[in-house]
Structures are given as C-alpha cells and as structure tokens.
Amino acid sequence: MDERFLLMIPGPTFSEQSTLLSLARVTRSHISGEFEDVLRNALEVLKKLLNTDGEVIVMPGSGTSAMEFSVANFVRPGYRVLNLVSGYFGEYFVQATRARGGYSIQARTKVGLGFRGDEVRELVERENVSVVTVQHVETSNGVVNHVSQIGGALRSSGEVLIVDAVASLGGMEVNMRDWGIDVCFAGSQKALAIPPGLGIVGLSKRAVEMLESGESELFFFNGRKWLSMMRNVKNYFSTLPVNMIYALSESLRKISTEGFEKRYLRHKVMAEAVRQGIEALGLSIVADKDFRSDTVTAVWLPSNVNFQDLSREMLNRNIVIAGGLGELAGKIFRIGHMGVVNANDVASTLAALERSLVKVGYPVKLGAGVSAAQEVLARHNF
Numbered sequence: 001m002d003e004r005f006l007l008m009i010p011g012p013t014f015s016e017q018s019t020l021l022s023l024a025r026v027t028r029s030h031i032s033g034e035f036e037d038v039l040r041n042a043l044e045v046l047k048k049l050l051n052t053d054g055e056v057i058v059m060p061g062s063g064t065s066a067m068e069f070s071v072a073n074f075v076r077p078g079y080r081v082l083n084l085v086s087g088y089f090g091e092y093f094v095q096a097t098r099a100r101g102g103y104s105i106q107a108r109t110k111v112g113l114g115f116r117g118d119e120v121r122e123l124v125e126r127e128n129v130s131v132v133t134v135q136h137v138e139t140s141n142g143v144v145n146h147v148s149q150i151g152g153a154l155r156s157s158g159e160v161l162i163v164d165a166v167a168s169l170g171g172m173e174v175n176m177r178d179w180g181i182d183v184c185f186a187g188s189q190k191a192l193a194i195p196p197g198l199g200i201v202g203l204s205k206r207a208v209e210m211l212e213s214g215e216s217e218l219f220f221f222n223g224r225k226w227l228s229m230m231r232n233v234k235n236y237f238s239t240l241p242v243n244m245i246y247a248l249s250e251s252l253r254k255i256s257t258e259g260f261e262k263r264y265l266r267h268k269v270m271a272e273a274v275r276q277g278i279e280a281l282g283l284s285i286v287a288d289k290d291f292r293s294d295t296v297t298a299v300w301l302p303s304n305v306n307f308q309d310l311s312r313e314m315l316n317r318n319i320v321i322a323g324g325l326g327e328l329a330g331k332i333f334r335i336g337h338m339g340v341v342n343a344n345d346v347a348s349t350l351a352a353l354e355r356s357l358v359k360v361g362y363p364v365k366l367g368a369g370v371s372a373a374q375e376v377l378a379r380h381n382f
C-alpha cells in the first residue's frame, strides 16, 4: 500500500507535509528563547481554539495521559465524581477516577445516545458530587454529548466539569468559557492533524486558581509544575517534546489560516456527506440523529458482513477504516472524517466502501452512496 492510502480512522489522522517536515527541524534547547517563542505562539492559538480565559498546558503523551493529568489534579481521594458514560472512552474516566481514589458514580446512556443538561442537573443534586466528567465526542460510537447544556446545568453550583475533547478539538467548536468547562483536554493525533505524541490540557481561570491554591502530592502530573514551565520554559521540570511542539505550531498556523469557523463548517459538511452516503447504501448509523458528531461516524455492520473481511477489502483499495471497541467490537465499523479531510477523501472512501461491500456479499447499487454524498458536497460548494 506504501504511501498512497487514506487514513480514514478516528485518529491518528493524516498529517500534511509541512507539519511532518517541521518534526525534522534541528532540535533547539528546550529552555531556549527560540523554542519559547514557538511554544508561546502555540499556546496562544490553543487558548483561542479552546476559548478559555485561563491557561493551556502541552505535554508529551496522548489523550489518555491528558485525561489522567486532568483527573489527578482535580479529583482527590474520596471525592464523589459523576462519570457520564456514553461509550468506551467514558469508561476510561471511571478507571482514572478510581485510580486516583475518587468515588465514581456512573450514569450510562444507551448505545447511540448522549447526555443533555437536564438529567445531569438532577444527578448532580441527588448524588452530591464535586466533579463531573464527560466526552465531547465519544469516538467509539460517534456520539456527541451536549456539553454546552451540561455546563449550563452545572453553572450555578460550582462542580468542576472535566471534558474529553480528544476527538473534537480542531474539528468542532469547543467553548470552555461559554459552556462552563473547567478542564478540557485533547491529544495531537485527531482533528489537530499532528502525529500522536502530545497531550493538551486547557484550564479555565478558576481551574488555574484551584491548581495554584492547593498543595499537590503528584510528581510528573503535578499541575503547578507544568503551569510554571508553560509560563517560562526556563522553569525546567521535565524536557518538553521540542519537535512535536514545532509540528503543533505548524498545524495550528494552518488551522488559523483556514479559520476556525471555516474549519468547523468543512467538518460539518464532510460529516453530513458521509452520513448521507452511508444511509443511501441502506446502512444504519449508530448515533441517534440528535447526537451525531462531525468528526467520526460509526455504522452498524450488516448481519452477514464481518469487519475483518470488510476492512481487508477496504485496505485492498487503499483505505483504512476502524472497527468497534469493547462491546461494539465486530458489530460496527467507523469512519474518521477529521483533521485535513477533504471532499475527495469522502467520495473515495464511499466509492471504495461500495465496491468492498459488494465483494463481501452485501450488494449495493454502485454509485448510490457516492451520489448522495456528492449532492451534499456540491450543495456546499466543495
């Protein structure tokens, strides 16, 4: 397959050449002025992308380490934590809460449904929790939770809201300030279109104050040490991933050039084109209509098709798709449409999917999915 393939999984996603080449720049000292400028710039753009009036921390790692960092710094042993679980990655929060010694109270949705605000308000009052966790986009099933409503429901009572934006930041609007999010984290490898290797944590003003006011027994994940190094790289604590931050900076430059609103619109249109294409092939989308993300679409596999066969046929056609995780393994397939995804990627993926489905014994009318997607793409001038 070599280099001519499309990575249509929900992360890692395709990185553009200039982003990859920036990894190959000569490594500067992690405490040099040149590097500090690059980092400072990246943090400023991330603050805008997250819409936070607080601060942002960038660290080596991934979505999971950024999650553990967030939970470790805002949950203390014995804290009562409401984990809103709408899929596989929601369970990560349960584990991270317990690993920290927190008391996890879980609310779970049926597969394909997400959380809105009302039920969360009720739960928080009944369970007397001090922290609430939720995914913005639950990548395992393509569900988007209504985080603005959840934040609105908590606004008057002061619980700390921790949001996993691993599969949304850079592809869908995230608004920490207006939605009432205290801590919001992501990884580099999804809609930000950078290779895996970075964890990103946005903090609200209140979250920064909380970090600064308490003592912490944490070592590597000690939020105060990270904040101090972000403010001045000379406050060395652990070597920053200099070249990954070059790549971050380059990708954020491109994101700014495209414009946040235009980027979100592109994701919205690509998502709609994928969904129309899928449904025109007679396939069903896992996420309910009110909870469909713009970054990933999960699709129920027809009963006579197994994922190994379908993904092999797609790979033969140079397109990589993802399977299900946990309880959905073997039952669904997933298409990631985030980062630098474009209309040609969407059309090619649907075209290859049609031929692959025919090959594995699920006859579809060739062109039906592509045609439905084309209507959406053309309507929006792509």
Ligand SMILES: Cc1ncc(COP(=O)(O)O)c(C=O)c1O
Pocket: 010, 011, 062, 063, 064, 065, 089, 092, 135, 137, 138, 139, 140, 164, 166, 167, 187
């Ligand atoms: C919503 C969500 N949270 C957390 C994670 C874990 O992130 P990582 O694999 O980067 O550690 C993922 C990974 O796909 C994810 O999609």
